[in-house]
Amino acid sequence: MKRIANIFKEDPKRCPKCKSDKRCKNGFNYGRQRFRCANCRYNYTVSYQGYSQELKVEVLDFYQLRQELIEEGKTPKRKGKEGGSITLKAIGGVYGVSDVTVLNWVRKEGIE
Ligand SMILES: [Zn+2]
Known part of the structure; x- marks a missing residue:
């Protein structure tokens, strides 16, 4: 990864x-x-994107941790919904960004 x-x-x-x-x-x-x-x-x-690089790193780090938990089977992966029980909304909510923003960052950095 x-x-x-x-x-x-x-x-x-x-x-x-x-x-x-x-x-x-x-x-x-x-x-x-x-x-x-x-x-x-x-x-x-x-370019000023409204969020600091530091925040982005933290959010994406959290996202990767989630992916690792899913891979290890420590968090259930809900059927039909990629990502399991920790949703992007939940991740974004911790840092005050929207789930769409989280997904955009994930895609942009090619982490998925
Ligand atoms: Zn120079």
Whole structure:
């Protein structure tokens, strides 16, 4: 199984030009955080999705734990409903995000 820790090894906020992670916040641009690279002075933005990377990691980590429990047969897998007794809604509810958001993240990171 793909582990979350590996997915986020690469910092998406690195400078797209020189890959330096030395950056300064440089205001916002159309709702996106703007950065200026401290190395090559290149200005760039990263998309602002409303949730922090840390939160996403925690949610997806919880999701993976659930998948492991299902595989080990420690939580019943309900017939016709993938995911067993711990629903995506329940996972999202713990962190204050919707089940749709959880599913989107899961699909986007290819964890399923
Ligand atoms: Zn740079």
